Amino acid sequence: MKNKARWISLFCWIASLVFFGILLVWMNKVGDQKPLYQTLANIWIFDILFGIVSFVVLIVSSANSGNKLAEKEKTVKKVETQKVQNIQTFNPWFALSMVLLVVLAYLVGTKNSTFLGFTTTATPTPTSQIMPSVTQVPLVTTKPNTYIDPDPPVHCKVHEKCGGGTKPLKKSECDNSICCTYPDGTAKFLLSKSECNSSSSDTTTNQNGSGTNKVLINIDDGGGLTKGSFYCYSNAVNHLADLQNQIRIYEVVANSCNALEQTKATNCSSSCSTQPDISGCVSACWANVASNCNADNTKVGDLRKQLYSDVHRDCP
Known part of the structure; x- marks a missing residue:
């Protein structure tokens, strides 16, 4: 019965190792799918605990079996005795491999997982990020072109002799305008000084009686x-x-x-x-x-x- 327990524990331990590898590959393929990844992580931790228990049972059953064989079967062949001794001497290597598996499980875990009320947190390795450079474009402010009339309209003042007040004229016309006074005493507002001179001569001619054109x-x-x-x-x-x-x-x-x-x-x-x-x-x-x-x-x-x-x- 004890030999049967030993073989069952050995089979369970080997199965846990195989299932451990399968889960490890599967978890790497799942990646960032958090719900599925967390489920696999819980199963993975359970598999590790199951393997440890199977390994402990295997050691205990192997040790008991070896001690009883040494006492009861002194006539057993040397080959069989050597096999039992090999199994007993191989046990430390089993223990060392399980310790390495636990350490590996801790190092490989890259996601947060929860099992039996405990939460494991893995800190991702920071990676350097190259930030894009931003070149500021100078803001160009354009002012609307304001048209300035070079000859704006003005209210041109008129001399009292020509009626007084103001006249709406262009600035150039106002600058050239004149209140022209004739020899007969009349006055007239004209837009040109030269026009005033010719008009005055015509008026004088009219006063002499020959300007009747x-x-x-x-x-x-x-x-x-x-x-x-x-x-x-x-x-x-x-x-x-x-x-x-x-x-x-x-x-x-x-x-x-x-x-x-x-x-x-x-x-x-x-x-x-x-x-x-x-x-x-x-x-x-x-x-x-x-x-x-x-x-x-x-x-x-x-x-x-x-x-x-x-x-x-x-x-x-």
Whole structure:
């Protein structure tokens, strides 16, 4: 019976070694699959304990069997005695191999595993990492190009003799303008000093009675008050043309103001639908439309009246 236990323990011990190797290969193939790896690790530890128990049983059964054989079977052949002695002397090597297996199991374990309430933790070997270098791209801030008009519009001051006030002109025109005074005492605002000189000579000639030349010109004030072709004195042509230019400039200013105010009033009226007094709200939106542009509209009307008067004077 004891020989049978010895052979069974020997078979179990050898089977645990074979199963140990199979589990080791399998665990290496599993890798980072944590649930399966942990299960295999628990079975692996159980296999090691099973092998140790089988090995201890094998040693005990072999020792008992050897002692009894020495006492009871003194006539056994030397070969059989030598086999028993070889088994007994081989036992230390078995013990050494099991110690090595336990050490190997500790060193090979590279994952956290739990068995019988104990947790084994393996610290992975740190590996150097090459961090990618980052090159900062300089931030380029571009400023929008701001257009600067080299000849901006200005409000050009007019001398009192030429009516006073201001005229909307280009800066270059304002710089070259002049309030031209004629020998007869009249004055006229002109855009060119050279034009003033020629006009003054013409006026002087007219005063001597020989400057009666007339020129056919087209006049249109844009409002229908003065429109058509007229024979006018040659020295008045530039003045009448200047008046027409002023009318056109102030018309643009007045029309822009009117359009802006109407847009504001329209937007204001569209928001009156939510007010309790809709009609009162709409009336308030349109109340100041005309008055806000009154100065520009009045200026256009005054220039048209002046053109009408000057045409009757200079184009008889």
